[in-house]
Amino acid sequence: MVKIKFPDGNVKEFESGVTGMDIAKSISHKLAKEVLSISVNGVTWDLTRGITTDSEIKLYTWDDEEGRHAFWHSSAHLMAEALQAIYPNIKFGIGPAIENGFYYDVDPGEGVAIQEKDLAEIEKKMLELARKNEEYCRIDVSKQEALNHFSSLNETYKVELINDLEDGTITYYRQGDFTDLCRGPHLPNTSYIKAIKLTSVAGAYWRGNEHNKMLTRIYGITFPKQKMLDEWLVMMEEAKQRDHRKIGKEMELFMFSQAVGSGLPMWLPKGAMLRDRLEAFLRKVQKKYGYQQVITPHIGNVNLYKTSGHFQKYGKDSFQVITTPQEGEEFMLKPMNCPHHCEMYKFKPRSYKDLPVRFAEFGTVYRYEQSGELHGLTRVRGFTQDDAHLFCTPDQLKEEFKKVIDIIFTIFKALSFDNFTAQVSLRDPNNKEKYIGTDENWEKAESAIIEAAAEKGLKTTVELGEAAFYGPKLDFMVKDAIGRKWQLGTIQVDYNLPERFDLEFTGADNQKHRPVMIHRAPFGSMERFVAVLIEHTGGKFPLWLTPDQVVVLPISEKYNDYAQKVVNFLNNSDIRTVLDDRNEKIGRKIRDNELKKIPYMLIVGEQEMNENKVSVRRQGEGDKGSMTTEEFAEMINKEVEAQLNSIYNE
Incomplete structure (x- = not known):
């Protein structure tokens, strides 16, 4: 028993x-x-x-991530079995479950290309195999047996993976005629998989190395019920309409140019206005909590990042430039702001009476991402972090950490991110060599995060191995309007960089002590945050934030002068207003400006001009009647004031 x-x-x-x-x-x-x-x-x-x-x-x-992982991992094997049946000379790389579904990297064989048009046939074969109720059988073998098996099948990619494994027991999984090298776990059998959608085909370098062969990556998702797939497809269609790249173009917020370089976003006037207002909002919140704004250069000496450990950890993913060839100094485009802020802390002697010191910066950093991984504003090579670094005594740590949580709460409330959870990201206890610092410091840092989160009433999950290399962190996961999960906002506790940079303060005992460092970025990066905000709101930003609050639409060019007069009055009343005086019918103007997500449209014609009024339309709500320009301005300013008061005066 x-x-x-x-x-x-x-x-x-x-x-x-x-x-x-x-x-x-x-x-x-x-x-x-x-x-x-x-x-x-x-x-x-x-x-x-x-x-x-x-x-x-x-x-x-299915409600658990681990359950869905087993389901989708099993589905990847089912897809591989279908591919093997359709493409006899195919070779297999890896096929993991991912956050939403699975993929498999395959080499279809010489002269064979798998394209989007082929996915329907693969789906059909998968369903046929799933209905056979094939068992997923776990088989333990030695490393040599595994090598012999996959060598006999000429599965060169699997052989390479096995060669990298340590000697000992290795597991296969077999279902039907397909056998794969795999740790599992898997479903009991294929009959659980009732609904299948293969979503896309892409290229992927073997093992993520651009010097290796380009394989074909096939993405898919499966469900235990057809109804669940139908609902997912509806959500995906909604996501397509909310795509920040599409909306960003329609609203003229940002752009990319190959002439400038891949992954380097440029903010157009309306996007710059949006960013400025977000930054102004956070600056005002931070001022209340005692932050000081700083500015640091876009580059730094390589030795700075060697001291911090970033060079050793991320050097290969950073941009390096030699700017002083005669002196032989080597500089990097800044991958992180924290080393610069550590040097700022050292600018003068610090006493315990000076602490906490809170440096905040909207600092632009640069990191290399492979071109295939770039995606709109969510994966870029140059981005601006709403970064801050707090230097405090150990006794102040928990209270400072809780104040940062309060700032994040304020941001989420202001932008209607009502559905969120928090993840405590800790060290992997079985792989400590990945991290810098002593066990004692890690234990203190981890305890501070767990206690602070509990005292703020946060519902948290714990993830081992997800900590930064220099310290544990608290990551906030938000669900957007259509249920997708995004990681926004992070707070990290760091005992290690203060040691590496020899940071000190004089205590009440007149002795030297080490401060503790908190890294925090409530937005994460301005680029990614704006992308998520666009997709969450569908581009319908709160009135206080949106770049254009009002557009004035004259019915014909006879009323352009009056329309311009309305625009001037509203702009002088601190209401962001634009004029659409194109020679188009009013119906076309309304439709076009609906796409631009401008909250208010003011229609002006002969009656409005004669009565010094405007006809008001609200985005998504239609006609709201007519009123004088002064009455409209008062209404808008009161609406904005109420929104801001609810944010700042909580």
Whole structure:
């Protein structure tokens, strides 16, 4: 017999060799139908794998990330089986589950190309195989057996992966005629997969190395019910309409130019206005919390980043330039702001009475991203962080951390990110060599984050191995209007950079002490935040933030002079107003300006001109009646004032 401990603390005895499916059946028939994988002593297993020792378990369904992971990982294997049936000479790279679905990197063979038009045939084959109810069988083999097997199949990519593994037991998974090198876990069988959509085909260098062969990457997603796929397709169509690249172009917010360089966004006047207002908003919030604005250069000496450890960790992903060839000094385009701020802290002696010191900067940094990974504003090579670094005593750490959480709460409230969770990202205890600093400092930093989050009432999850190399962090995950999850805002505790830069303060005991450093960026980066904000709002920004609050539309050019008079009055009343005096019909002007997401449209014609009035339309709400220009200006300013008061006076 083995003792099985459940998440609620209850313990039950089962026959040795009991499986996750057996345990689920012992609880309820409904759970047995819904369970997808099981955690055994913290490791996710197949439901069909026997448990032979006393264990703590947790059963995962579709509602759990671990359950979906097993479902989508199994689906990647099903797709590979279908590909093998259709393309006999195909070779396989890797096929992982990802956040939403899965992909497989494949080499279709000489002269063979898999294209978007081929996906329907692959989907059909996958469904045919899924209905065969093929079992996913786990098989333990030695490294040599694995090498012999995949060498005999001429699976060169798998052989390369096996050669990189340590000696010992390796696992296969086999379903039907397909066998893959894999740790699992997987579903019990293929019949769980009821609905399939292969979404796209892309190129991907083998193992992410641009010097290797370009493979074909096929993306897909699957569901246990057709209804769930139908709902997902509707959401994807909505996401397409909310795509920040599409809306950004329609609203004339930003642009890219190959002449300037890939991944280097340029903010057009309306986008610059939007960014300025976001920055002004955060500056005002930060001023309330005692931050001081600073500005640092776009470059730094390589030795600065060697001291911080960024060069050793990220040097290959950074841009390097030699700017003083005669002196032989080597500089880098700034990949991080924190080393510069550490040097600012050292500018003069600090006392415990001076702390906390809070430096804030909208600092532009540069990091190399492969061209295939660039995506609108969400993955770029140059971006501006709303960065700040706080230097405090150990006793001040928790209180300062909680104040940063308050700032993030303020931002989320102001921009209607109401649905969010927080992730505590800690060191991987089994891979400590990835991180710098002592165990003692890491333990203190991790405890401070966990306690501060608890005291602020945050619902948190813990992720091992997701910490920055110099310290643990608290990451905020928001759900947008259509349910997609984004990581926005991060706070990190750092005992290590103060040591590396020899930062000090004089304590009340007149002795030298090390400050603790907090890194924080509530927006994350201005580029990515604006992208997420566009997709969350569909471009319908709050009235206080939107670049153009009002557009005036004359019915014909006879009323252009009156329309211009209205524009001038509103602009002089601090209302951002533009004129659309194109020689177009009023219906066309209304439709075009609806696309630009301008909150208010003012229609002016003969009656409005004679009565010194405007006819008001609200974005998405239609006609709101007519009023004098003065009445309209008062209404708008009161609406903006109410929005800002609710933000700043909470």
